[in-house]
Amino acid sequence: MKRSRRQFLKVASLSVAGLGAQLAAGGMTQAAAAVKPSYKKNALALKAKRWAMVIDTREFASKEDFDACINACDTAHNIPQMPGNTEIKWIWKDAYDHTFTETTNKYQSKEVEDREYFMLCNHCENPPCVRVCPTQATYKLENGIVAMDYHRCIGCRFCMAGCPFGARSFNFTDPRPYIKDINPKFPTRMIGVVEKCNFCVERLDEGKLPACVEAAPGKIHFGDLSDPESDVRKLLDENYTLRRKPALGTEPGVFYII
């Protein structure tokens, strides 16, 4: 009895001492942190106030045109090739009336109607997916990109119910076995979380354009929507463009030249 009590005291005093040391050390690291920031932005990083994309849909005619972009995105982001209606899609193509559900017209130009169109996350200015996420796993960056924290996501899929564009995918099963060649530079995702296009935020940080833009030179344009001199603004000036479901007020950042 006595001995165990003595032992207890010994352990207790040791841990108190340890705690003190830890606190002191913590204070020191805090002081160090105040001197120099631990996070520095890449000097090469491309910057914008509001990133946006303009897709010239007239330029996409053949299957190869589309596949080049889709494959570039898939390999850059370790997107699994899953069969069925639980697949993961970041950028994909579909028919006119599926893309622009509210702009269809019974007597539409046949050519426009027969074309196919890319769909991806619109990186909306008022994104409902961010609004509804209960854990801030979906959040908006300063440059307008709507990003995902896969380690924060609880897989409630509220964001999917909230996104009116069907831009998000959920990992119903473990995606890793379905990835053809794993790209070690980008994380793979775990089962049970939601994912979507991230406007290649990791490439922008290295001074590169998004993978799909790079794979389709002159067909997809990327730039700063807030800068009147930017490429994308000039294209919007000169061409007739559409956005998906504008009436919902989410202010999509993806524009389509028709």
Add this chain to the structure above:
Amino acid sequence: MLEKVLKGSPKYYMWLAFLGGIIGIGAITYLFQLKYGLSLTGMSRDVTWGFYIAQFTYLVGIAASAVMLVLPAYFHGYKQFKKIIIFGEFMAIGAVVMCMLFIVVDMGMPQRMLNVMLHPTFNSVMFYDMMVLIGYLCLNAIIGWKTLECERFQIAPPQWVKYLIYTSVIWAFSIHTVTAFLSQGLPGRHYWLTAVLAARFLASAFCAGPALLLLLLMIVKKLAKFEIGKEAIKTLTIIITYAMCLNVFLFLCEVFTAFYSNIPGHMHPLHFLFAGTEQGLPWVTYWMWIGAVLAIASLVLLIPTSLRENMKILPWALSMLVLATWIDKGLGLIVGGFAPSPFGTWALYAPTVPELLISLGIFGVGAFIVSILWKIAIDVKREAGTL
């Protein structure tokens, strides 16, 4: 009072063992879901909420309905309900626990559940939903337990319980309103994007919950041999009837808005639910029509006083009502919200066997909790001579 759980007839134990079996099956199936993910369910990229969330939505209503006893008893001094309030409160506890379990099994990453509390997101309705559910559970547990204890010692409940009861009345309205807000504010989901959704939820809850309570009380009354009180049944069925009328009326308002405006997006979900697609009728269409017929039939049996007060007919009318409201909210609401996909296509969904087994397990948990709590309540009341 807890010791009352332990003393019971063999029948009571067999019932609990039966529920235990159901819970076990559900739990084992859930282990598979943990391993293989939600791919075991019928959900897909376009239909991301299914049977689980639908049951959650329905059961929040059942939980909120205790207020239909508490409100007349405490706000209007209607004494007849005082005897059965405790059963309503204990049923609410079972329902809230089921709600929480349905949310947990629907999560892709249940081990991260606490993120909702660790990173409180004040713009997410889900945060508030979690808060109000936990709050409601605590309120009912404290109020129920304390009032029962006082009944046992035959003393009046302390004043602070009264304040909690008043709070719980407002709280009950809030839990179902917040649940409606989960879907009511989502752009692009036309079936839910309507201001009367919360009102519809409340109306359907205030008829379905008391109806279920009355049905269960009628069963227990036979088993445990006690009187509910004729007056109490009369008043409760009137409340149920009015709430059901309101529920049907609000639904018809939706139908009018959709079809008179002739806006495709608003017509699509209703059209899908009741008339299927060009490819044919989905399973849910049959259910929706059964629900519609049952809803009308229950009203036909409930509105005329002579039929409503006939104790032979009443259980049938109540069962029809419970089934009709369950079809509306526990099947149709979620399917109708997702079926027209964001791409204007028909996204089909049907629950799978594992999904149903897990759900059954959760219903088993609810039944288990309610059985135990009601057993305690009945024993205490019998000893106190207030049954």
